[in-house]
Amino acid sequence: MADARTLLRVTDLGKxxxxxxxxxxxxxxxxxxxxxxxxxxxxxxxxxxxxxLLKCLSGLLAPSAGSVSLDGQPVTDPPEKMAVVFQExxxxxxxxxxxxDNVALPLKARKVPRAERDELVRAALEEVGLAHATTTYPWxxxxxxxxxxxxxxxIAYRPEVLVMDEPFAAVDAQTRADLExxxxxxxxxxxxxxxxxxxxxxxxxxxxxxxxxxxxxPTVVQEDLRVDLPDDRDQISTRALPxxxxxxxxxxxxxxxxxxxxxxxxxxPHAPAAHT
Amino acid sequence: MTALARSLVPTLRTVGxxxxxxxxxxxxxxxxxxxxxxxxxxxxATVARTFVDTxxxxxxxxxxxxxxGRFGAGxxxxxxxxxxxxxxxxxxxxxxxxxxxxxEFFRAVPPVALVxxxxxxxxxxxxxxxxxxxxxxxxxxxxxxxxGVRGVDPVxxxxxxxYRVHGALALRYVILPAASPRIMAGIRLCLSIGxxxxxxxxxxxxxxxxxxxxxxxxxxxxxxxxxSGIVLLGxxxxxxxxxxxxxxxxxxxxxxxxxxxxxx
Ligand SMILES: Nc1ncnc2c1ncn2[C@@H]1O[C@H](COP(=O)(O)OP(=O)(O)OP(=O)(O)O)[C@@H](O)[C@H]1O
Ligand SMILES: [Mg+2]
Numbered sequence: 001m002a003d004a005r006t007l008l009r010v011t012d013l014g015k016x017x018x019x020x021x022x023x024x025x026x027x028x029x030x031x032x033x034x035x036x037x038x039x040x041x042x043x044x045x046x047x048x049x050x051x052x053l054l055k056c057l058s059g060l061l062a063p064s065a066g067s068v069s070l071d072g073q074p075v076t077d078p079p080e081k082m083a084v085v086f087q088e089x090x091x092x093x094x095x096x097x098x099x100x101d102n103v104a105l106p107l108k109a110r111k112v113p114r115a116e117r118d119e120l121v122r123a124a125l126e127e128v129g130l131a132h133a134t135t136t137y138p139w140x141x142x143x144x145x146x147x148x149x150x151x152x153x154x155i156a157y158r159p160e161v162l163v164m165d166e167p168f169a170a171v172d173a174q175t176r177a178d179l180e181x182x183x184x185x186x187x188x189x190x191x192x193x194x195x196x197x198x199x200x201x202x203x204x205x206x207x208x209x210x211x212x213x214x215x216x217x218p219t220v221v222q223e224d225l226r227v228d229l230p231d232d233r234d235q236i237s238t239r240a241l242p243x244x245x246x247x248x249x250x251x252x253x254x255x256x257x258x259x260x261x262x263x264x265x266x267x268x269p270h271a272p273a274a275h276t
Numbered sequence: 277m278t279a280l281a282r283s284l285v286p287t288l289r290t291v292g293x294x295x296x297x298x299x300x301x302x303x304x305x306x307x308x309x310x311x312x313x314x315x316x317x318x319x320x321a322t323v324a325r326t327f328v329d330t331x332x333x334x335x336x337x338x339x340x341x342x343x344x345g346r347f348g349a350g351x352x353x354x355x356x357x358x359x360x361x362x363x364x365x366x367x368x369x370x371x372x373x374x375x376x377x378x379x380e381f382f383r384a385v386p387p388v389a390l391v392x393x394x395x396x397x398x399x400x401x402x403x404x405x406x407x408x409x410x411x412x413x414x415x416x417x418x419x420x421x422x423x424g425v426r427g428v429d430p431v432x433x434x435x436x437x438x439y440r441v442h443g444a445l446a447l448r449y450v451i452l453p454a455a456s457p458r459i460m461a462g463i464r465l466c467l468s469i470g471x472x473x474x475x476x477x478x479x480x481x482x483x484x485x486x487x488x489x490x491x492x493x494x495x496x497x498x499x500x501x502x503x504s505g506i507v508l509l510g511x512x513x514x515x516x517x518x519x520x521x522x523x524x525x526x527x528x529x530x531x532x533x534x535x536x537x538x539x540x
Contacts, residue, residue: 083439092432092434095531105439109441139537
């Protein structure tokens with residue numbers, strides 16, 4: 001896997017927000033590569049710039065420094081082959097469109113013929129267990145169901161890269177477990193490359209093939225960790241593996257270290273961590 | 277049976293409440309004018325009789341239809357101009373910066389003050405009357421459209437950008453629906469201003485229309501006829517508001533539903 005073709009390359013990416021006379025250095029310098037078909041989780045403390053990173057990756061925000069390239073092409077505008085599930089998923093659904101029309105609109109923009117579009121929408125909604133709710137409106141659904149609509153919209157788009165920003169922060173434990181398995185299934189079935197942001201350490205280890213740990217702001221990559229758990233993951237048995245516990249403890253320690261470093265940061269700014 | 281009764285009672289209650297006050301007012305009016313011979317305040321029976329005699333005849337074609345035509349055309353033109361210009365201004369930052377101070381100025385000018393100017397420029401025909409109506413009615417639609425278009429939730433804008441929904445598709449499925457609650461609020465204002473301006477524009481140098489008739493009756497001391505004209509205007513207002521309410525519920529059903537859910 002390590003020698004697979006590089007799909008996404010982030011080079012010395014930095015982002016400083018300038019608003020009303022105040023500047024916030026959200027990201028100092030981030031570099032990493034993602035190969036075709038990888039499932040990478042990005043963890044980091046709240047406010048460390050995870051959403052900022054994703055917006056730069058997806059061409060929604062211009063970086064202040066460095067560059068992002070997808071398939072060798074520099075990303076300046078939202079790329080055609082990428083779908084994003086936003087952190088504020090409820091607000092990312094069009095309230096005047098029904099569930100199926102929400103899922104269908106991006107396909108319409110891509111000029112997918114009617115019959116094929118209907119089939120993609122139907123299949124995606126069935127995949128997330130919302131086949132019965134096609135003609136309801138998003139605001140008639142619970143938070144977890146709205147989240148599944150947002151995921152269905154991304155799946156129906158058939159992206160090469162699926163980017164998700166803390167998608168399960170607001171759903172109950174059971175729904176969360178189901179959605180985690182859904183993401184793994186979609187990743188395997190569609191062969192899509194997934195970037196999954198979370199601040200839940202267990203989730204990152206359970207889901208990911210690789211975990212990128214970000215430091216606190218100003219943000220760098222604290223660690224790049226390969227998750228050597230079996231491919232077939234199961235909510236109960238995988239989480240009970242000794243290796244799972246080791247990995248999550250390791251990530252936990254990294255994040256603790258990131259927080260300590262934050263306080264001594266003025267004295268000794270750290271360099272981007274090397275890949276492991 | 278009980279189910280029918282249960283659904284009937286609230287309906288009756290609504291109708292009763294809505295109709296109750298007008299009925300009481302007319303009764304009070306009748307009692308107050310009972311036996312009085314006041315020239316200026318005829319009783320309801322007299323006004324009702326005059327209403328039928330005055331408006332269900334040639335006057336319907338001569339005055340009511342032209343007035344409604346001007347009102348309809350003026351309002352329709354205002355809505356189209358308001359939405360088109362408002363969308364262009366709202367989606368183009370430099371255009372907005374350029375025009376905003378001027379828009380504020382024109383909006384602040386009372387449209388009635390424009391009547392003499394427009395008479396000079398356009399004469400006293402229908403085009404003057406249309407211009408008066410439009411000069412007052414476009415502003416609420418235009419300014420509300422600008423605000424609505426600008427107020428699209430940034431998360432939705434980013435969603436549309438990341439899925440590459442642009443241009444006409446974005447306008448049709450994102451920008452205009454997002455602005456539609458504001459646009460409908462603007463149209464509601466436009467309708468009530470339009471009715472007022474229709475009457476006023478017809479009071480100046482006109483030879484037909486409701487405004488013209490009202491002034492004519494007043495000058496000829498046809499007091500019952502004058503009152504019946506006012507009743508007619510009130511009725512037109514109610515009909516317009518009812519039609520608007522119907523359209524509003526259809527166009528904004530998602531919005532009303534969303535707000536109901538948000539309220540709990
Ligand atoms: N549009 C903006 N203008 C100015 N500062 C911003 C803007 N967006 C984010 N920031 C700042 O950048 C930093 C990183 O924000 P970001 O939303 O990327 O963090 P995050 O890791 O996604 O946080 P969370 O886990 O809470 O979602 C924060 O300090 C935030 O205040
Ligand atoms: Mg975030």
